[in-house]
Amino acid sequence: MTTRTSLQKTLGIGLTLGVTLLWLLGVTASGLVAQHEMNEVFDSALEETAQRILPLAVTDILNSENGAGNQKAPALKDHDEYLTYLVRDEAGNILLQSHDADPGVFSRTPAEGFSDTLTHRLYGVSAVSNTIYLEVAEPLAHRRESALEAGLALLLPLLVLIPVSLLGVWWIVRLSLRKVVDFQQDIESRGAGDLSPVVEEQLPREFEPIAGAINRLLERLHRALESERSFTANSAHELRTPLATALAKVQRLKTRMPDDYLKNDVAEIEEALRSLSVLSGKLLELAKAEGGGALSQSQQDLVPILAMIARDFEAQAPGRVVLSLPEREVNSFLDPDAFAILVRNLIENALKHGSRSEPVKINLNDNGVLRVCNGGARVPPEQLALLRNRFARAKTDAAGSGLGLAIADAIAKGAGMTLHLRSPATGRQDGFEAELNLACI
Amino acid sequence: MRVLLVEDTVGLGEAVRDQIADDGHAVDWVQTLGFAEASVRTTPYDLILLDLMLPDGHGLGFLRTLRATGKTTPVIILTARDQVSDRIEGLNAGADDYLVKPFDLSELSARVAAVARRYRGNPSPIIQVGELMIDLGDHRISRNGLPVELTAREWALFEGFIQRPGMLLSRSQLEDRLYAFGAEIESNTIEVYVSRLRKKLGRDAIVTVRGMGYRLETHDH
Numbered sequence: 001m002t003t004r005t006s007l008q009k010t011l012g013i014g015l016t017l018g019v020t021l022l023w024l025l026g027v028t029a030s031g032l033v034a035q036h037e038m039n040e041v042f043d044s045a046l047e048e049t050a051q052r053i054l055p056l057a058v059t060d061i062l063n064s065e066n067g068a069g070n071q072k073a074p075a076l077k078d079h080d081e082y083l084t085y086l087v088r089d090e091a092g093n094i095l096l097q098s099h100d101a102d103p104g105v106f107s108r109t110p111a112e113g114f115s116d117t118l119t120h121r122l123y124g125v126s127a128v129s130n131t132i133y134l135e136v137a138e139p140l141a142h143r144r145e146s147a148l149e150a151g152l153a154l155l156l157p158l159l160v161l162i163p164v165s166l167l168g169v170w171w172i173v174r175l176s177l178r179k180v181v182d183f184q185q186d187i188e189s190r191g192a193g194d195l196s197p198v199v200e201e202q203l204p205r206e207f208e209p210i211a212g213a214i215n216r217l218l219e220r221l222h223r224a225l226e227s228e229r230s231f232t233a234n235s236a237h238e239l240r241t242p243l244a245t246a247l248a249k250v251q252r253l254k255t256r257m258p259d260d261y262l263k264n265d266v267a268e269i270e271e272a273l274r275s276l277s278v279l280s281g282k283l284l285e286l287a288k289a290e291g292g293g294a295l296s297q298s299q300q301d302l303v304p305i306l307a308m309i310a311r312d313f314e315a316q317a318p319g320r321v322v323l324s325l326p327e328r329e330v331n332s333f334l335d336p337d338a339f340a341i342l343v344r345n346l347i348e349n350a351l352k353h354g355s356r357s358e359p360v361k362i363n364l365n366d367n368g369v370l371r372v373c374n375g376g377a378r379v380p381p382e383q384l385a386l387l388r389n390r391f392a393r394a395k396t397d398a399a400g401s402g403l404g405l406a407i408a409d410a411i412a413k414g415a416g417m418t419l420h421l422r423s424p425a426t427g428r429q430d431g432f433e434a435e436l437n438l439a440c441i
Numbered sequence: 442m443r444v445l446l447v448e449d450t451v452g453l454g455e456a457v458r459d460q461i462a463d464d465g466h467a468v469d470w471v472q473t474l475g476f477a478e479a480s481v482r483t484t485p486y487d488l489i490l491l492d493l494m495l496p497d498g499h500g501l502g503f504l505r506t507l508r509a510t511g512k513t514t515p516v517i518i519l520t521a522r523d524q525v526s527d528r529i530e531g532l533n534a535g536a537d538d539y540l541v542k543p544f545d546l547s548e549l550s551a552r553v554a555a556v557a558r559r560y561r562g563n564p565s566p567i568i569q570v571g572e573l574m575i576d577l578g579d580h581r582i583s584r585n586g587l588p589v590e591l592t593a594r595e596w597a598l599f600e601g602f603i604q605r606p607g608m609l610l611s612r613s614q615l616e617d618r619l620y621a622f623g624a625e626i627e628s629n630t631i632e633v634y635v636s637r638l639r640k641k642l643g644r645d646a647i648v649t650v651r652g653m654g655y656r657l658e659t660h661d662h
Contacts, residue, residue, distance in 0.1 A: 233522060237494060240521035241450055244542035248456035251546045255463070277543045281523070305525055340525035 008173050015169040020162055027154040035147045042143055043114060046123040049083055050136040057087045057134055058127050061095050085136045095132065105137050116140075179203050183211065194297045195222040221292075228291045236284050243280065247273045282403040285341045286390070289407045294338045294414030299331040302339050302438055303364065309343050310362055317351055324363040332368065332438040334415050339438070342411040343370070345404040346434045350374035354432065368439025375431045379423035387421055405434075412436055442487035442557055442600060443618060446470040447477045447503075448519065449495050453542075457490065457519070460546040461553065465580045465596045467618060474498045481507065484617065486514050487604065488557060490549075493520040493531070501534045508535035515556045519544070570606055570659055573642060577603070582642070589641050594619060598634050602647065602657035611654040631655075 084101035088094050088110050094103060105120045110133030112124045121143070124135040179202045187198060195218045200211030250270045257263040303325055310323040332339070343362075350360040354374025361373045379387070388409040391402040405421070412419040417436050425433035444461050448454035449472045458470045469484065471477050474497050481489070489507075493500035504516055517538040518531045528539045537556045540549060558577055567576050574583045580596055582589040591599060601610055601618045615631050635647055635655055648656045 233524070236523060237521040240523070240542045241453065244521070244544065245450055245452035245456070247543045248453050248460070248546055252456045252459055273543070305529075308525070308528075336529075337524040337526050 008170065008177060011173045012166055012170045016162060016165045019165045020158060023158055023161060024155075027151065027158075030154055031147065031151045034150050038146055038150070039143065042121070042138060042146075043123070046083065046114075046121065046136050046138055050085070050123045050125045050134055053085055053136070054125050054127050054132075054134045057085075057096050058132055061087065061132065082142050083136055083138050085134060087132060087134045090131050090133070101137070106135050110135055176204065180207055183207070187214075195219075195225070196297065225292050229288075229293055232284060232288050232291065232293075235287075236281075239280050239284070240277070243273065243277050247277065282407065285345070285407050286403055286410065288338065289341065289410035289414065292414065294335055294411050295333050295416075296335040299333055300336050301329040302332055302334065302336065303330050305336050305340055306343055306362070306364055306370075309340055309347070313347050313351065313360075320351060320356075320359050321347070322359045322361045324361070326364055326366040328366060330364060330366075330368045330438055334411075334417070334438055338411045338415065342408045343372075345408045346372040349404040349408075349434075350432070358431075364438075367437070369435065369437050371426075371433060371435045373425045373428075373431060373433040375425075375428075378430050379432055384421055384423055388419075408434070416440075442466045442553075442604075443484065443597075444468045444553070445477065445480055445484070445486045445489045447474070447489065447495065447500065448472065448492045450492075456546065457549065460550060461490070462593075464550050464553065465593050465600075466553070467597055467620075472496070474500070474503050477503055478506075481512065481514070485614075488553060489514055489516045490553075491516055491518050491536070493518060493522060493527075501531065504531075504534045504536060515559070517549075517552055517556055519549075568603070570603065570657065571643070571646065573646070575603060584642060591638075591641065595634060595638055595641075598631075599638055599642075602655070606657050607659045609650055609654050609656050615655065 081098060081100035084098045084105075086094060086098075086101050086103060086106050087096035090110075092109060097103070105117060106122065107115065107117065110124055110126070111122075112126055112133075115122045115124070119141070120137040120139055122135050122137050124133055126133045183198065183200075183203055190196075197215040197218060198211055200208055200215065203211050247270065250266055250273060254263055254266045254270065257266055307323065307325060310321055314321045314323075334342075347360060347362060350372050351374070353376065354360055355376035358375030361371070363371045363373070387405045390406045405419075409419045417438070417440055420433075420435040422433045422435070423431065425431035426435075444466045446454060446458055446461065446468055448457060448470065451472075454470050454472065458468045461468045466488075469480055469486075471480055472495075474495050477489075477491075480486075491500045491504060500518065500520075504518075507514065507516070515537045516535065517540060518536045519540050519542060520527070520531070521542045523541045528541075531539050537559070538552050540552055554577060567574065569575070572585050573589075574586075576582070580591075582591060582599075597618045598615060601615060612631050615634075616626050619626060619630065619634070635649075639645075639647055645658055648658050650656055
């Protein structure tokens with residue numbers, strides 16, 4: 001099984017994924033830069049806070065030296081305290097702390113400058129000859145939350161960007177490929193035998209070489225088919241004319257022969273020439289059937305052709321042909337000449353090998369299904385399977401070239417149709433039936 | 442009938458010419474379209490047997506020109522082109538029948554007779570004129586049930602009358618029918634042949650219209 005991709009779908013998904021990936025890379029880079037800058041700002045705020053609080057804390061501690069001990073600075077108003085501070089002496093005793101400060105988050109020994117614990121960022125500063133230390137702590141979670149919010153702010157547009165990008169790319173690609181789609185539909189909608197050039201002027205420049213290549217191929221195919229047709233027609237002429245001359249001369253000779261013995265000899269030559277004519281005709285038909293001329297460039301009504309051929313057979317075998325035609329046209333891309341050969345062979349086959357006491361029924365219905373049916377003995381399945389082979393014959397006394405059904409089958413195959421051979425015929429206990437759908441192409 | 446055969450293959454042309462002549466028709470055989478065009482300009486033919494692929498052109502062009510000039514002479518195409526499209530093209534161009542080579546000469550004779558009958562407006566091969574029963578297919582005549590034997594030239598002349606029963610035929614029209622047999626035409630040739638026909642078919646079968654020509658009597662006496 002082959003998986004065919006849609007250019008529109010591939011471009012739509014590919015471009016959207018590309019844009020999304022680039023956006024994510026951009027967001028990551030921006031997030032990292034923003035985080036770095038934010039950390040600098042937060043650190044600066046931490047440092048500034050420590051330096052501004054330290055003089056106030058020292059003054060406060062010195063003023064209350066007698067009642068020294070742990071003092072909590074009361075909150076003027078309820079609020080979330082992101083920055084907490086702790087003032088300690090050189091021995092580490094807490095002298096003052098902010099109201100939400102947790103001593104556990106600070107290091108045991110006060111230190112100056114920036115430091116980190118698992119949960120907090122700290123900044124320490126000292127005063128009064130390193131006897132009083134102040135440390136300010138800020139939760140790292142706060143910083144992460146800020147970074148996360150900034151990242152989310154950058155990521156959120158993707159929710160809109162992805163569908164908009166998909167839609168935009170799909171629309172632009174569709175617009176760009178409109179002429180290509182028209183081109184594709186033009187090729188799809190043309191008949192199977194239509195070899196006229198495709199229109200390439202409207203196509204985007206990138207597709208022009210494809211159209212050009214298709215047109216060159218169509219032209220070569222057209223020329224090949226034409227020369228094949230011409231060769232078949234010329235061969236027919238070159239072969240039939242001397243045969244016609246020989247046959248006519250022999251027939252004239254026969255009328256002038258006084259001797260019955262010689263007349264019989266001439267009659268045998270005449271019969272041999274007639275057989276040669278039939279065989280050469282069949283071989284030419286087979287050549288045409290196996291060539292590429294089974295399809296025509298436009299649809300044609302096949303009903304009048306079937307009627308004409310049936311009339312010919314009715315003239316040759318009066319009363320043995322029963323024709324049933326539809327009320328309306330049956331249009332098909334099957335080449336009229338190929339159709340005539342096909343039908344002629346099917347009817348000939350039915351007349352030769354069918355029961356002489358029953359007519360050959362030729363039925364073409366409104367749906368374009370052609371059936372040629374004859375009475376006679378049932379053809380065994382193993383023989384039925386071989387009838388399409390060249391020079392194959394069912395067990396019969398009738399003379400035949402053994403090419404008729406091979407020719408009919410080759411034409412049907414060449415036109416993309418299926419020739420069904422059945423025995424017994426539909427609705428009967430015996431007989432033979434050939435069926436094919438002319439309107440399927 | 443007077444038949445124009447247009448066929449460039451010598452052997453086939455000879456055989457067809459002999460067959461049609463044996464059927465009792467006068468045949469002019471030409472091998473090119475140029476000669477065919479000249480022939481139809483000067484001679485009124487009853488039938489044209491036309492090959493298609495000729496050395497100086499395609500027979501269908503000749504046929505179309507013939508029809509375009511209003512000539513309704515029946516035409517049977519004899520060709521090696523056996524495709525149904527060729528046949529349809531030939532019939533559409535104005536042919537009356539289409540016979541694919543190789544063909545049986547007996548089949549050709551039958552087709553010639555059928556086309557001739559169609560043009561006479563009588564598709565049956567047997568017609569009755571007065572007390573005469575005429576089988577156009579077999580060239581047999583019986584008068585009051587008794588067979589009448591006609592020579593080829595007598596038949597050719599009589600056929601001219603059958604084709605236009607009751608209508609006046611001029612001396613020159615009748616002479617044309619005999620020319621094709623290579624007959625020496627003298628001043629009294631037509632009178633001689635008409636006299637022979639009267640002897641065989643009945644004194645009143647052919648009426649003389651003094652100074653104008655002859656006419657086949659069609660009513661019973």
